[in-house]
Amino acid sequence: MNxxxxxxxxxxxxxxxxxxxxxxxxxxxxxxxxxxxxxxxxCAAAFIFYGLVYGLPETMRVIPVMFVRLTASLGVLIYxxxxxxxxxxxxxFLNYSVLSEDPVRGQHLGIxxxxxxxxxxxxSVMMLIFYMFADRSR
Amino acid sequence: MMESVDIxxxxxxxxxxxxxxxxxxxxxxxxxxxxxxLMGIFSLLMAAEYLVMGAADVAITEAAVGAGISSILILMxxxxxxDREAKQKGNMVVPLVVTVIVxxxxxxxxxxxxxxxxxxxxxxxxxxxxxxxxxxxxxGVPNVVTSxxxxxxxxxxxxxxxxxxxxxxxxxxxxxxxxxxxxxxx
Numbered sequence: 001m002n003x004x005x006x007x008x009x010x011x012x013x014x015x016x017x018x019x020x021x022x023x024x025x026x027x028x029x030x031x032x033x034x035x036x037x038x039x040x041x042x043c044a045a046a047f048i049f050y051g052l053v054y055g056l057p058e059t060m061r062v063i064p065v066m067f068v069r070l071t072a073s074l075g076v077l078i079y080x081x082x083x084x085x086x087x088x089x090x091x092x093f094l095n096y097s098v099l100s101e102d103p104v105r106g107q108h109l110g111i112x113x114x115x116x117x118x119x120x121x122x123x124s125v126m127m128l129i130f131y132m133f134a135d136r137s138r
Numbered sequence: 139m140m141e142s143v144d145i146x147x148x149x150x151x152x153x154x155x156x157x158x159x160x161x162x163x164x165x166x167x168x169x170x171x172x173x174x175x176l177m178g179i180f181s182l183l184m185a186a187e188y189l190v191m192g193a194a195d196v197a198i199t200e201a202a203v204g205a206g207i208s209s210i211l212i213l214m215x216x217x218x219x220x221d222r223e224a225k226q227k228g229n230m231v232v233p234l235v236v237t238v239i240v241x242x243x244x245x246x247x248x249x250x251x252x253x254x255x256x257x258x259x260x261x262x263x264x265x266x267x268x269x270x271x272x273x274x275x276x277x278g279v280p281n282v283v284t285s286x287x288x289x290x291x292x293x294x295x296x297x298x299x300x301x302x303x304x305x306x307x308x309x310x311x312x313x314x315x316x317x318x319x320x321x322x323x324x
Contacts, residue, residue, distance in 0.1 A: 025198070029281065029284050030279040030280065030281050030284050030285075031279075031280055031281060032281065033194035033195045033197070033198055033281070033283070034195065034198055035195065035283075035284050035287065035288070036288075037199060037298075038195070038198045038199050038202055041199075041202040041203055041206070041207055042202050044207070045202065045206050045207060048207070048210060052210070072303055072306055073303065075299065075303075076296075076299055076300060076303050079296055079299055080296070083292075083296070093293070094292040094293060094296070096289065103276075104275075104276065104277065104278040105278065107276060107277040107278060107279070107285075107289055108277060108278040108279060110288075110289065110292075111277060111279055111284060111285065111288040111289055114288045114292060114295070115284070115288055117299070118288075118295065118299055121299050121302060121303060122299075122302055124306075125302050125303060125305065125306040126207060128306045128309070128310065129211065129305075129306060129309050130210075130211070130214075132309050132310060132313040133211055133214040133215065133313070134214060135313075136214075136218060136313055
């Protein structure tokens with residue numbers, strides 16, 4: 001789709017805004033609708049649009065395949081680590097109350113980290129699946 | 139108050155009518171590209187319906203995943219297999235009978251379900267009141283959906299994330315390694 005100048009321009013303008021909205025859904029998920037899962041999908045959609053118009057090699061230069069492979073597992077690793085840390089600190093698996101002096105603050109902190117790890121994994125998995133399909137379609 | 143109930147009722151009728159129309163159109167469309175676009179419209183209508191029912195989190199998910207990502211993935215699959223539907227073969231009577239029986243059973247089952255928003259429904263009287271009353275106080279997170287998903291039901295969410303990761307691993311195993319950059323490019 002290299003000759004579609006309108007598409008190329010619109011995508012170039014839109015991608016930062018879609019990505020920004022994804023980050024908003026991610027980090028504002030405790031006050032408004034949304035959370036890690038939705039944010040990961042929206043952020044991935046930004047780069048998938050970019051990939052559809054600018055082609056796979058261009059996108060892979062921005063987000064390499066090895067990178068998303070690593071971060072897909074990294075999200076789950078962070079999630080489980082938080083659970084293990086709370087266990088080490090003497091509470092149940094994934095009971096965040098011990099993460100801070102104040103239990104409520106601990107809960108809030110734990111939820112933020114968990115949502116972030118979910119977002120990382122979902123974003124990476126969506127990009128990976130897109131890469132796999134797109135590579136077949138070439 | 140009465141006014142808003144009426145608006146919700148008309149919105150429900152409008153959305154459900156078009157949901158049925160698009161669902162039927164998906165089945166009857168001969169061109170698979172058209173079916174995919176209709177599926178996207180179906181998902182968008184469904185997201186609007188979730189919003190009318192007050193489930194904003196689900197609505198965002200449906201709009202992003204159902205209308206966005208899955209449409210793109212199906213379109214890319216169509217790019218590989220072509221957009222012509224294969225001719226239907228075989229006896230159509232058995233599937234029709236099965237569908238009619240299942241539909242009748244499901245319709246019959248809806249009579250036992252509590253009506254929408256019924257405050258005495260089992261879903262509303264078990265743990266929901268506890269989450270609604272104590273969620274914001276105990277977790278400091280005003281969005282109850284987030285506090286349930288990420289704190290009270292964190293173990294379930296861990297399972298979900300692992301499922302997502304497993305899905306990507308299966309896709310890698312099925313579709314194989316990425317081709318080398320040099321040979322694939324023009």
